Every structure is written in C-alpha cells, then in structure tokens.
Amino acid sequence: MGIPTDAWVNKRKSIFIASPSEEQRTLNSQQQLEVNCILEGLKAGVKAASIACVVTAVPTLVAVRVFPWAKSNLNYTAQALIITAASFAAYMISGDKTISECMRRNSREAYEKSA
Numbered sequence: 001m002g003i004p005t006d007a008w009v010n011k012r013k014s015i016f017i018a019s020p021s022e023e024q025r026t027l028n029s030q031q032q033l034e035v036n037c038i039l040e041g042l043k044a045g046v047k048a049a050s051i052a053c054v055v056t057a058v059p060t061l062v063a064v065r066v067f068p069w070a071k072s073n074l075n076y077t078a079q080a081l082i083i084t085a086a087s088f089a090a091y092m093i094s095g096d097k098t099i100s101e102c103m104r105r106n107s108r109e110a111y112e113k114s115a
Helices: 005-013 020-066 070-071 078-115
Strands: none
Touching: 020 070, 020 078
16 A cells, blocks of 8 residues: 555646645535534533532432431442433533534525535
8 A cells, every 4th residue: 555656746747736626625615614523512511511510419419418318328439320410411401402403504505505
C-alpha cells in the first residue's frame, strides 16, 4: 500500500489547482452542521445533567439524614448511584432531543433551500 507514484507524478505536472467540487463543498457543509448540532447537544446535556445532579443530590442527602429507613438502607454507593443515574438520564435525554431537533431543523432548511 502507499501512494501510487504515477498518480503523484501526474498531479505534480498539472499547472492548475483543482477547486473543490460542488459535491465536496456540500459534504463539508453537512459535516460542519452535524458537528454544530453535536456541540449544541453536548452543551444542553451538560446543563441538564448539572441541574439534575443538584435536584437529586439535595433530597437524597437530606433523606439519608432524616428518615430512619433511608439511614439504614442507603449507603454511600446507593446514594451515588441515585444521583448519577438521574444525572446520566438527564444528560442522555436532553442531548438526544437537542441533536434530533437541530438535525431536523437543518434538514428542513436544506430541503426548502433546494426546492
């Protein structure tokens, strides 16, 4: 495997620089839109996870100190799992919904632009 030498020589002999085709520009813009949607989903997921972490941590830690059942049955691992599960679920749901909405919006704009 490697670079075919005849293709390299033929490319070097050309005096013109090939411009990117319309298909390549469309592909690059699509990839950029996907990256933007993913970053938007990441930001929304982190925001939702941090809110969910606080919202679940406070009642969990209060319950362990107040209620006798929780005090005897929820050790540190159980408390961490409750908080982590809520944060993870919020992150995944929010990120997925944001990415789906962004992709849907971009595909609708592309459809209207092409029509």
